[in-house]
Amino acid sequence: MRTHLCFGLDYICYPRKEWRVLALPSRCSLLQLKIDFRAKLSYKPSRIFNQNIHIMPAPKKTPIRRKVKNWTTADSSDLYGVEDWSNGYFHVSKSGDLAVSLNDSDGSQREVRLPTLMKGLAERGTGAPVLLRFRDLLRARIRELNESFAKAIADVNYQGDYRGVYPVKVNQQRQIVEEIVSFGRQYHYGLECGSKPELIAAIAHMEDPEAFLMCNGYKDDEFIDLALMAQSMGINIYLILEMPNELPAIMARAKKLGIEPNLGVRVRLAAKGSGHWSESAGDKSVFGLNPAQVIDVVDKLKDAGMLQCLKVLHYHQGSQIPNISVIREGLTEACRMYIDLVREGAPMGTLDMGGGLAVDYDGSQTNFHSSCNYSMEEYARDVVEVVGEMCTKYEIKHPTLVTESGRAISAYHSVLVFNILDVTSAPGQDSAIPQLPENPSEILKSLDETQRMLARKNIQECYNDANYYRDQLRMQFFYGQTSLRERGIGEAIYWRIMGLISRRLTEMSEIPEDLKEVSDNMVDFYYGNFSLFQSLPDSWAIDQLFPVMPIQRLSERPTQNSVIVDITCDCDGKVDKFIDREDVSNSLPLHEIEPDENYYVAIFLIGAYQETLGDIHNLLGDTNVVSVHLENGRPVYTQEEEGDSVADVLGYMKYDPKVIVSKFRQLAERAVENGLITPRQRRGAVDAYRDGLNGYTYYEL
Ligand SMILES: Cc1ncc(COP(=O)(O)O)c(C=O)c1O
Numbered sequence: 001m002r003t004h005l006c007f008g009l010d011y012i013c014y015p016r017k018e019w020r021v022l023a024l025p026s027r028c029s030l031l032q033l034k035i036d037f038r039a040k041l042s043y044k045p046s047r048i049f050n051q052n053i054h055i056m057p058a059p060k061k062t063p064i065r066r067k068v069k070n071w072t073t074a075d076s077s078d079l080y081g082v083e084d085w086s087n088g089y090f091h092v093s094k095s096g097d098l099a100v101s102l103n104d105s106d107g108s109q110r111e112v113r114l115p116t117l118m119k120g121l122a123e124r125g126t127g128a129p130v131l132l133r134f135r136d137l138l139r140a141r142i143r144e145l146n147e148s149f150a151k152a153i154a155d156v157n158y159q160g161d162y163r164g165v166y167p168v169k170v171n172q173q174r175q176i177v178e179e180i181v182s183f184g185r186q187y188h189y190g191l192e193c194g195s196k197p198e199l200i201a202a203i204a205h206m207e208d209p210e211a212f213l214m215c216n217g218y219k220d221d222e223f224i225d226l227a228l229m230a231q232s233m234g235i236n237i238y239l240i241l242e243m244p245n246e247l248p249a250i251m252a253r254a255k256k257l258g259i260e261p262n263l264g265v266r267v268r269l270a271a272k273g274s275g276h277w278s279e280s281a282g283d284k285s286v287f288g289l290n291p292a293q294v295i296d297v298v299d300k301l302k303d304a305g306m307l308q309c310l311k312v313l314h315y316h317q318g319s320q321i322p323n324i325s326v327i328r329e330g331l332t333e334a335c336r337m338y339i340d341l342v343r344e345g346a347p348m349g350t351l352d353m354g355g356g357l358a359v360d361y362d363g364s365q366t367n368f369h370s371s372c373n374y375s376m377e378e379y380a381r382d383v384v385e386v387v388g389e390m391c392t393k394y395e396i397k398h399p400t401l402v403t404e405s406g407r408a409i410s411a412y413h414s415v416l417v418f419n420i421l422d423v424t425s426a427p428g429q430d431s432a433i434p435q436l437p438e439n440p441s442e443i444l445k446s447l448d449e450t451q452r453m454l455a456r457k458n459i460q461e462c463y464n465d466a467n468y469y470r471d472q473l474r475m476q477f478f479y480g481q482t483s484l485r486e487r488g489i490g491e492a493i494y495w496r497i498m499g500l501i502s503r504r505l506t507e508m509s510e511i512p513e514d515l516k517e518v519s520d521n522m523v524d525f526y527y528g529n530f531s532l533f534q535s536l537p538d539s540w541a542i543d544q545l546f547p548v549m550p551i552q553r554l555s556e557r558p559t560q561n562s563v564i565v566d567i568t569c570d571c572d573g574k575v576d577k578f579i580d581r582e583d584v585s586n587s588l589p590l591h592e593i594e595p596d597e598n599y600y601v602a603i604f605l606i607g608a609y610q611e612t613l614g615d616i617h618n619l620l621g622d623t624n625v626v627s628v629h630l631e632n633g634r635p636v637y638t639q640e641e642e643g644d645s646v647a648d649v650l651g652y653m654k655y656d657p658k659v660i661v662s663k664f665r666q667l668a669e670r671a672v673e674n675g676l677i678t679p680r681q682r683r684g685a686v687d688a689y690r691d692g693l694n695g696y697t698y699y700e701l
Contacts (some may be wrong), residue, residue: 007095008165008394010285010606024421029167039239039456040348054106063372065293067572069412070556071091071385071557072097072555072557073092073093073094073554073555074092075124075557076092076096076554076558076700077091077092077554078106078559079336079466080092080547080549080591081362081380081547081579081580081581081591082098082517082547082549083363083607084110084360084362084363084364084365085360085361085362085363085579085604086363086547086604087142087360087412088101088135089101089137090604091111092554093111093113093476095113095553096553096554096555096556096656097113097114097115097116097430097551097552097554098113098114098115098224098549098552098554098602099111099112099113099114099623100112100114100137100415101628102134102136102137102628102630102635103136103630104630104633105630105631105632106437106631106632107193107590110630110633111389112630112635113206113630114132114415114417114551114600114602115552115600115636117132117205117628117633118130118417118551118600118638119636121626121637124637126624126626126637126640126642127624127696127700128417128418128419128529128600128698129416129417129418129419129529129530129535129623129624129643129698130416130417130418130623130624130625130626131173131414131415131416131417131535131606131611131623131624131625131626132414132415132416132417132626132627132628133176133194133413133414133458133607133625133626133627133628133639134412134413134414134415134627134628134629135179135413135627135629136413136603136629137314137412137413137607138176138179138180138183138410138412138413138607139179139183139410140412141408141409141412142164142180142183142184142187142189142409143183143464144188144376145164145357145376145380145403145405145408145409146162146164146184146189147202147382148376148377148379148380148381149162149164149383149384149401150162150353150381151377151380151381151385152381152385153323153382153384155381155701156381156384156385156388157388158384158387158388158398158496159388159397159398160387160397160398160399160400160401161189161400161401162380162384162399162403163187163188163189163210163212163350163399163402163403164184164187164189164190164213164399164402164403165188165189165190165192165211165212165213165214165352165402165403165404165542166180166184166190166191166192166404166405166406166409166410167191167192167193167194167355167404167405167406168191168192168193168198168201168202168654169192169193169194169195169196169198169356169406170406170407170409170608170609170614171406171410171607171608171609171611171612172201172612172685173196173611173628173683174201175639176192176413176607177201177202177205178205180450181207181208181211181408181479182203183210183497184211184362185207185208187209188208188211189211190206190208190211190213190214190236191205191206191211191213191214191406192213192214192215192216192394193213193214193215193216193217194216195217196222196223196338196397198217198224199215199223199227200226203226203230203235203237205458206230206235206236207252209234209235209236209255210236212234212236212237212238213230213235213236213237213238214238214240214264214312214314214352214402214404215227215235215237215238215239215240215658216240216242216314216316217242218242218243219239219242219246219250220248221249221253224239224249224250224253224254225253226256227239227261227285228253228254228257228259229259231260231261231262232257232259233438235597236262237262238262238263238264238311238312239261239262239263239264240264240265240314241263241264241265241266241289241297241350242266242287242288242289242310244289244293244296244297247297247301248300250263251267251300251304251306252697257648259271260308260309261309262308262311262312262323263306263309263310263311264311264312264313264314264350264352265289265294265297265310265312265313265341266287266289266290266314266315266316266548266556267287267288267290267291267294267314267315267337267585268287268290268315268335269288269311269315269317269330269333269334269451270333271317271329271330271332271333272327273321273660275319275320275321275322275323275358275369276318276319276320276369276542276544277316280454281428287316288315288316291337293373294337294341296389297310298310298341298344299306301346302345303355307344307345307346308346308347308658310341310346310347310348310411311346311347311348311349311350311352312348312349312350312351312352312402313337313341313348313351313352314352314353314354314402315330315352315353315354316336316353316355316356316404317330317353317354317394318355318356318407319355319356319407320356320358320359320369320371320372320407321356321357321358321372322366322367322368322369322371322372322373323367323372323373324372324373324374324378324382324528325515327356327374327382327383328386329380329690330353331353331386332352332381332389333384333388334351335386335387335390335391336390338351338391338396338398338399339390339394340519341393342396342397347398348399349397349399350399350400350401351387351399351400351401351402352401352402352403352404353383353402353403353404353567354403354404355403355404355405355406355407357376357379357403357405357407357408358371358374358408359408359411359412359605359608360372360546361406361411361545361605362547362579362580362584363546363547363549363581363583364582369544370544370545370569370579375456376408377447383401383403384668386399387399387401390586395441395592404620406608406609407608407609409608410607410608411605411606411607411608412605412607413605413607414606414607414610414611415602415603415606415622416530416535416536416602416603416606417551417600417601417602418528418529418600418601418602419528419529419599419600419601419701420528420529420590420593420599420600420601421525421527421528421529421567422526422527423524423525423526423527423560423562423593424524424525424527424682425524426495426499426502426521426522426523426524426561427498427522429495429496429499429522429524433496434489434492434493436448436489437486437489440486441476441482441486443469443472443473443476443482443490444489444490444493445495446465446488447466447469447470447473447490447493447494448493449494450465450466450497451466451493451500451591452463452471454497454500454501454504455586456504456508458502459505459515460500460512460514460515462497462501463498463501463514463515463518464470466494466497466498469490469494470490470494471489473486473487473490473491474487476484483645496523498518498521499522501515501518501522502518502519502522502561503559504560504578505518505519506519506559506561506589512553518560519549519586519587520586520587522561523561523562523576523587524561524562524563524590525562525563525564525565525574526562526563526564526590526601527565527566527567528564528565528566528567528601528624529567529698530566530567530698531566531567531568531573531614531617531618531620531698532566532568532572532573532574532575532616533566533568533570533573533614533616533617533618534614534615534616534617534620534621534622535603535614535623536575536603536606536610536614536640537610537612537613537614537615538609538610539575539577540572540573541613543577545577545578545579545605546579546603546605546606547603547604547605548564548575548578548579548588548602548603548604549601549602549604550590550591550600550601550602551600551601551602552599552600553599554590556591558589558590558591559589559592560589560590560591561585561587561589561591562575562588562589562590562605563575563586563587563588564576564601565587566701567618567620567698568617568618568620570617571619573617575588575603582599599699616644616652618695619646619649619650619653619697620649621643621644621648621649621697622641622643622644623644623698624640624643624696625637625639625640625641625642625643625645626638626639626640626641626644635637642696643696643697643698644696644697645695645696645697646692646693646694646695646696646697647693647694647695648679649697650693657693661686661693662695663688664685664686664689668682668685669682
């Protein structure tokens with residue numbers, strides 16, 4: 001067997017394989033070699049070979065100078081996928097800031113930079129974390145949805161109308177409901193409610209007699225009475241039967257009030273949804289009537305002479321359906337049911353397909369659960385086409401189409417901006433370069449050499465070596481063959497190597513598969529002034545992905561792979577899954593923060609579900625909220641709502657501020673009596689306690 005050993009080089013050539021020197025314990029009599037198949041095989045543990053070695057002189061090493069491209073704003077836009085997820089509402093500005101496109105009072109579109117907004121807010125005394133609301137984006141979504149349906153209806157010559165409704169549960173804030181109703185008026189855009197409080201909130205906004213108010217959810221007599229009275233006042237309201245036993249209750253109340261109810265029936269489809277909420281439809285779904293129950297409702301209505309009340313077929317396949325073919329399948333089944341209900345003699349007239357219109361959170365345009373493989377226009381087109389073709393085929397009048405699209409309307413308009421409070425570096429990155437002891441062991445020498453030899457071309461080999469030596473070192477420590485000090489130095493070198501590798505990886509366009517875990521492990525923790533449980537509950541509860549990125553310094557290369565940690569003391573309180581074009585990424589590149597820099601990170605597309613699902617874990621309450629629009633080229637801040645104060649959140653937990661201040665005063669007085677503090681110090685302590693009660697629950701600068 002003939003091999004060539006090149007000192008200082010990485011490889012010993014061997015036919016069809018490459019051999020790699022791991023260590024040279026003595027002058028070449030015994031070589032510790034490792035086989036690097038460099039193909040798909042995984043690395044094997046080191047083997048000891050007694051070889052006949054032919055030593056070759058090492059060729060001179062010439063340093064490789066790679067051209068590191070200057071970082072541009074386009075690179076940041078690409079890195080964070082801004083053009084993919086933002087639907088054109090957000091851009092990276094030329095100045096390197098993240099900007100939102102808003103309508104100015106003269107009708108033109110203008111870019112407003114988020115750091116400028118944050119500066120303006122800070123000057124007015126409103127600090128981070130702050131939820132920014134852009135009503136223009138809410139309006140844009142309503143317009144896009146209605147115009148998509150209008151276009152599809154015209155294109156396929158559909159004979160019915162489209163009447164969207166906004167499901168209040170998606171974001172019940174008064175300001176949002178009012179905005180939607182006001183802007184949606186031109187489209188007769190209505191509302192959907194799923195509970196009594198939502199009904200009570202929604203009814204008050206039903207000024208347009210042509211807009212629908214769809215009532216889903218459990219209905220007690222109070223609910224039913226209110227809906228019937230609203231109907232008698234001319235409100236276009238429908239009671240949708242979710243359970244078989246709702247029918248007798250509604251019939252009884254309707255008889256008592258002398259009102260013929262507008263009824264709908266929610267059907268349980270065999271076609272399942274897809275994504276997180278796939279169980280909302282299908283045989284196991286908890287809502288809706290199965291075909292046998294639907295027929296029973298029809299018979300009961302016929303018997304009572306009330307079949308003319310049945311006007312709506314409703315179904316809901318689940319929220320965020322990423323796959324358009326699933327939508328088509330459900331709609332086809334629902335449409336068959338609709339047609340047969342008409343044939344049974346019910347007037348019908350309206351087909352309500354619930355929610356499900358997805359948001360492309362990760363911008364990948366795929367059927368991944370945080371994305372969708374269709375646009376709003378394609379959704380509208382498919383819906384109109386399927387219903388139109390089927391009804392035409394069965395000679396049934398084209399129904400009015402209703403969708404209860406929630407997240408597709410409200411997700412884009414809210415952005416949470418928070419400041420980074422602190423950073424802890426990945427292991428080994430913030431300590432000094434480890435010094436070898438006077439007589440280092442072979443393993444330490446090898447680790448040190450690996451560190452020095454690390455270059456782009458041998459990054460994979462150095463990674464494997466470092467892991468191998470680290471494991472050996474740990475093993476030796478375990479068996480008492482090396483000291484804690486040696487192990488400590490060795491591990492410090494190991495982490496330094498990982499850090500160097502991870503930095504190089506940020507400069508590479510393609511990262512080899514097994515090196516991806518380096519980036520995952522070598523992350524800095526960026527502590528953000530927010531609570532995941534309050535502002536981003538779906539990230540915690542169902543691993544939903546949201547776009548997250550810095551809003552400034554976007555003309556600079558972000559060098560730190562990071563995980564964002566919130567200020568709750570819960571180890572789940574972190575964002576460690578980020579959107580990525582090809583996959584889900586376990587880290588987010590951020591910039592190294594300058595001393596005294598106010599570095600802001602924003603989370604986008606959080607206008608749906610997050611606000612009211614959020615809770616006050618660790619008693620971190622609602623954040624500050626501000627709505628922003630443009631007038632004469634200048635941002636106007638309206639609807640400012642101060643976030644919860646400490647007294648507010650303690651109040652939710654039934655603490656009475658007066659009582660706890662008095663308790664604290666007693667404690668302070670006892671401390672004075674015991675000579676621990678002076679009366680003047682007592683005053684300071686009580687003032688601080690009172691100030692704390694009035695303060696923001698988040699970190700205040
Ligand atoms: C009955 C009903 N309609 C509409 C929606 C809104 O769904 P989406 O936000 O996916 O449009 C939901 C939410 O799950 C729902 O339960």
